[in-house]
Amino acid sequence: MTESSLPRKQLVGSIGGIFLGLVFLVAAVAKAVDPGKLVQQIELEGLDFLFAATTVTLIALAIETGLGVALLLGVRNLWILIPSSLLVVFFLGLTGRNYWMVSQGLRDPVDCGCFGSLIERTPGEASWQDLLLLVPALLLAYWHRPGMGRRLPRARLGVAAALALGTVVWVARHPDMPFLEAAGEFRSIGGKADFEVSPNFRFTSGGTEIPGSRVYESNDSAVFLITSPNLESPLILDPTKRSIAELSLKRLVLLDEDRARLLDGADSSPEIPYEVGLEGIFFSLKQKEFLLARMSAKEG
Numbered sequence: 001m002t003e004s005s006l007p008r009k010q011l012v013g014s015i016g017g018i019f020l021g022l023v024f025l026v027a028a029v030a031k032a033v034d035p036g037k038l039v040q041q042i043e044l045e046g047l048d049f050l051f052a053a054t055t056v057t058l059i060a061l062a063i064e065t066g067l068g069v070a071l072l073l074g075v076r077n078l079w080i081l082i083p084s085s086l087l088v089v090f091f092l093g094l095t096g097r098n099y100w101m102v103s104q105g106l107r108d109p110v111d112c113g114c115f116g117s118l119i120e121r122t123p124g125e126a127s128w129q130d131l132l133l134l135v136p137a138l139l140l141a142y143w144h145r146p147g148m149g150r151r152l153p154r155a156r157l158g159v160a161a162a163l164a165l166g167t168v169v170w171v172a173r174h175p176d177m178p179f180l181e182a183a184g185e186f187r188s189i190g191g192k193a194d195f196e197v198s199p200n201f202r203f204t205s206g207g208t209e210i211p212g213s214r215v216y217e218s219n220d221s222a223v224f225l226i227t228s229p230n231l232e233s234p235l236i237l238d239p240t241k242r243s244i245a246e247l248s249l250k251r252l253v254l255l256d257e258d259r260a261r262l263l264d265g266a267d268s269s270p271e272i273p274y275e276v277g278l279e280g281i282f283f284s285l286k287q288k289e290f291l292l293a294r295m296s297a298k299e300g
Helices: 003-033 035-044 053-072 078-103 123-141 154-172
Strands: 190-196 201-206 214-218 223-227 234-239 241-245 252-254 258-262 280-285 286-292
Touching: 003 035, 003 053, 003 078, 003 123, 003 154, 035 053, 053 078, 053 154, 078 123, 201 214, 214 258, 223 258
Parallel strands: none
Antiparallel strands: 190 214, 190 258, 201 286, 214 223, 223 234, 234 241, 252 258, 280 286
8 A cells, every 4th residue: 555545545534524424413403403303203212211302302412413523523533433333323223213114104204314304304215315324424434544542632522522512501491492391201192181270381462461361281291271261262282292282172171270171082173383482482373473471580
């Protein structure tokens, strides 16, 4: 092997590592922008068996960001490449499993893959596109990697660790997180669910609290029940589904002024999308704007 060919091969390996790091980093940013979707996917795949889904979300984003930045900065030592390989295998396993389950009719088609909601893809597209993006880049990253005797790149690893920590802090402060962290394994309401009036939220329209409105929180999950004279029907807000639904009055039993019970049943009304902002949850219904606002410490 000539001396001129060695740097060329090392350059090829560096390009593979940088590309893989860029994919990791773009994927982490895409999921950090919409952590609710990642929480939902973690719950769907049953990955919250040790920790709450929100905690798993923060851990996953820290790992993906840290490895992505390290690879982008040219760190290709084994203690970066091995966990990167495990992450690639994990991603491909999830997308492949999702594609198989959808193809067998065992699961409704859901957008899946390492890019979160950044790119809308079918399960099949996510599976083969992630395969083509990740595997060649990973194999190239191993090509003429630095030897074990090289000095530890402390500065670059410090940058990677700092950005991983910064991602965790930023996502933890995302407006979605207070409404998701108590959701746990809850997916849908079954049997009966008991609710109590929450002192932490108020229901407003046009910046003014609506008299006679009640905001209830479930005793078992992060689901909200809203009743108001300005609504034709009670509303159920499930953060794990990112939607609001109108309820049949037959399903709602008011136990007293502060407690309500929701009975098992189905509702045919279409789900209402909502947006989460710094003030709370916004949604439109019958051409009116509503806000489920979180009470500040001073208001409480």
